Amino acid sequence: MKILVPDVPFDLAFTALLPDGGASFGPGGTDIVVAYAMKEPVPEEHVDADVLVTWSSPPRVVADAARRLTRLRWVQTLAAGPDVAVAANFAPDVVIASGRSLHDDTVAEHTLGLVLALVRRLDVSFAAQREHRWAKEITFAQEDPATAASYTLDGARVTIWGFGSIAAVLAPLLSALGAQVTGVAGTAGERHGFSVVTADDLPTLLPRTDVLISLLPATPQTRHALDAATLAFLPPHARFVNVGRGATVDEAALVDALRGGRLAGAALDVMQTEPLPADSPLWDAPGMILTPHVAGGRPRGAARFLAEQLTAWRTGGREALRNVVVR
Structure with missing residues (x-):
């Protein structure tokens, strides 16, 4: 052989x-x-x-x-x-x-890093650093009772779409920081100690979601699973993280939601076209964090x-x- x-x-x-x-x-x-x-x-x-x-x-x-x-x-x-x-x-x-x-451990680590970067608004701090500016607005937002909850994972409702072996590593890390984790998979039930529902439950689950994480694989059934209709279920303060496959996201709809203030932020490690073209609107979308498909290593x-x-x-x-x- x-x-x-x-x-x-x-x-x-x-x-x-x-x-x-x-x-x-x-x-x-x-x-x-x-x-x-x-x-x-x-x-x-x-x-x-x-x-x-x-x-x-x-x-x-x-x-x-x-x-x-x-x-x-x-x-x-x-x-x-x-x-x-x-x-x-x-x-x-x-x-x-x-x-x-x-790749379970490394993807889980990278995902947690992206979630924390979004929640703690590290993108704002980094941009202010390049401008030699003290970003005091972050402090004010964390002190304001109206927005304080959006700056911590403690008590945050996190949905993981695609609850497989990576989610089994990631979910306890999020839970240890105080997040309330719910999984979405093909079959409902309990996995690794966490409640798991099906995609049919997304219309009721997403409006109560603070952070949506996609670990979906690329299949004909998952193409553009996160489209404009699905994004519309999320509240405006929610953040989205994709470390699955780029083909699962309607990128135009995502950019439109960020620009329209219907989504607070997003972090992508995977894109539909890689390397990401220089003229892609993803580069300059507000509240966007991009990494070059390095989660798995x-x-x-x-x-x-x-x-x-x-x-x-x-x-x-x-x-x-x-x-x-x-x-």
């Missing part, structure tokens, strides 16, 4: 998969692990690969692999969201598995995860793999 792994700029220690640090793996040395340049098409001599591991490859490279690697049986992406691999149009019998769990524990996945594949096939994508 030939396994292609990305030649990444950070140490994923894929050689740890090999008992001798060489190129063979498994009983009798029947498996071959080959590194490929993740930003370039797979070389012709490796189109006979059985397994393709992807990380941060451009969509065109993954789509090219789907066309040319006709012997593939399994694609393992190290990204939490498998949208690029799914969109590449691999043959129906090719198993696609995501890297869910590899590198996949943590990827070598161990991949080793476990390979063992599962050998012993039980696709049924034994974690994070298999239904398509």
Whole structure:
């Protein structure tokens, strides 16, 4: 079995998969692990690969692999969201598995940072710093009983839309700061000690929401899930944070809500077009904080995860793999 792994700029220690640090793996040395340049098409001599591991490859490279690697049986992406691999149009019998769990801690940390930056109005402080101006208006707003509650997470009602493994890490962090957390997922109930409702409940939940966090994946069903109609349910003092996928947000509607004062602020780590074009209205939207898709960083524990996945594949096939994508 030939396994292609990305030649990444950070140490994923894929050689740890090999008992001798060489190129063979498994009983009798029947498996071959080959590194490929993740930003370039797979070389012709490796189109006979059985397994393709992807990380941060451009969509065109993954789509090219789907066309040319006709012997593939399994694609393992190290990204939490498998949208690029799914969109590449691999043959129906090719198993696609995501890297869910590899980014939970870092995405949760970044999300918490964005939420706190919005609530504490760090964007105003940073802008004032560049102007050499003492932003006393923040102090006045925190002292004013009419606006004081908007400057703290203590007592804030936070809704997390997309309540999966990242939310399981994030929700307790928000709760520890006094936030009242409610999740939104495909099935209602209780998860990790938090109440979870479905999207059908958004019309009654969002008007009582102070901070809305989206962890939604990019699927045909979630495209522009946050549109003008959904934004209209939020109160004007609410803030929105997106660390899921950019395609889930109608960016024009978001900018319009910020400009019209119908939303107090937003923070985006993901956008529909990345890198964000210089002429995008998102750059200058009032109350906007942007970060360049850095919430996840590198996949943590990827070598161990991949080793476990390979063992599962050998012993039980696709049924034994974690994070298999239904398509």
